[in-house]
């Protein structure tokens with residue numbers, strides 16, 4: 001990520017990842033729906049407030065931003081050159097939380113799938129990602 005974001009741009013970016021209604025996620029939801037999968041959104045009773053919940057398949061899908069959730073090997077997953085220890089600590093916390101949340105959900109009998117924002121960056125990629133996820137979601141409930 002660029003290091004030259006102004007504080008307001010940066011906080012905008014930060015607030016964006018909290019939102020569950022980003023354009024890539026909406027596109028993914030549309031594709032999954034087209035593939036016949038039915039989900040519930042933003043289930044607040046579940047730990048981690050999962051983005052998409054497929055109750056019939058006992059499966060949860062998180063849509064992770066590559067920067068904040070540290071998609072290893074991904075070009076979006078950069079580390080700012082200034083204030084590096086601050087960012088590193090923040091990233092470490094995010095990754096630790098993701099790991100903890102997944103473990104808790106799995107302990108409750110959910111299957112947890114992760115998809116990354118870079119897998120949703122065009123209509124074609126989103127469609128391919130949705131088809132892959134749909135296969136995984138359906139396979140789990142067989």
Ligand SMILES: [Zn+2]
Pocket residue numbers: 066071074075076077116117118119
């Ligand atoms: Zn990525």
